[in-house]
Amino acid sequence: MKISPQRILRFLGAQAVLALLLCSTLKVSAQDHELKKDPDVIGRWDLTMEKDGKTQPSWLEVQKSGTHTLIGRFTYAFGSARPISEVKPKDGKFSFSIPPQWEEGNRNMDFEFEVGGDVIKGTMVYTDGKSYSFTGVRAPRMLPTKAPVWGKPIVLFNGKDTKGWHTDGRPNQWIVEKGVLRSLKSGANLLTDKTFGDFKLHIEFRYKQGSNSGVYLRGRYEVQVIDTKSGEPEPINNQFSSVYGFLPPTKMMAKNPGEWQSYDITLVGRLVTIVANGTEVISRAEIPGITGGAINSREGEPGPLMIQGDHGPIDYRNIVITPAK
Secondary structure (H helix, E strand, O other): OOOOHHHHHHHHHHHHHHHHHHHHHHHHHHHHHHHHOOOOOOEEEEEEEEEOOEEEEEEEEEEEEOOOEEEEEEEOOOOOOEEEEEEEEEOOEEEEEEOOOOOOOOOOEEEEEEEEOOEEEEEEEOOOOOEEEEEEEEOOOOOOOOOOOEOOOEEOOOOOOOOOEEEOOOOOOEEEEOOEEEEOOOOOOEEEOOOEOOEEEEEEEEEOOOOEEEEEEOOOEEEEEEOOOOOOOOOOOOOOOOEOOOEOOOOOOOOOOOOOEEEEEEEEOOEEEEEEOOEEEEEEEEOOOOOOOOOOOOOOOOEOOEEOOOOOOEEEEEEEEEEEO
16 A cells, blocks of 8 residues: 555654643643642641740641642741641742731741751741741641540649749749639739640639630640630630630630639640530540640640730639549
8 A cells, every 4th residue: 555745744743743742741740740749848847936046936737729739827926827828839949928917017927948858947037027047847646546544633723822833934923812823914824834745624714804815735725715705706716715726616605704614625636625614615626736825836745734824814723634644
């Protein structure tokens, strides 16, 4: 069978077009695969900022949105977790920008970082325009595989003095009156000398109208103690019985200012259950990371119970913890 030269040329031309299409497809696929196969940046990170000679704990989460976009959440040394609309990859590094929350100034906070295995390092340009460095490690999973065995209850507040507690270094405004642990004005936070891993906690509190405090589990996860009755009654993640910035309660169980109230909290790994005034409002929910005001970002370690005293007058009593064996 004789094949004409024109037919041969047409055949070769079609093959060339197919080859170009295949190369283009492979190139796009390779680019997509490069992002898909990059597990190093995706996940949760416990960060430590170096700012003005002090270390500040922070937290970062990076997730994939759809097929090729990275998004996330970030918690700074104070304030709540805030969303990151896009984490941008470029030349082996990543960057994102977020507007100020409680920070002074109007400019965004800009971040650039790189990841190698389970280590992260980078820089933050703060709202004052100054640049600060940070490092971090991948956050531990801390999801329990079996139920804990509980030890004996420990009374943390003896009703007489603050023995077994210390402040965070600021002047101590805490006093004890008639069996009540009291902070009559904003001042220092109060921490237990002992540290704890998994535990059950009973704690009672009373606040004035408009006041605000918090109970920090292991010194890293704040359960809000705040006058919600006089403010926002909806169960959102920065109000009464929430894990600040992360987990809202299913019901709003706050009482009126001036009334004694209680939390019964169980923390096992990252899983928290909160009973507010006798009603379960959070059930075995995962706390993603540290909240603003945490003492450090070393999530895998035991930590103290910390009571917030820098946001207004607050009273506490009947503080009993039952640690796991």
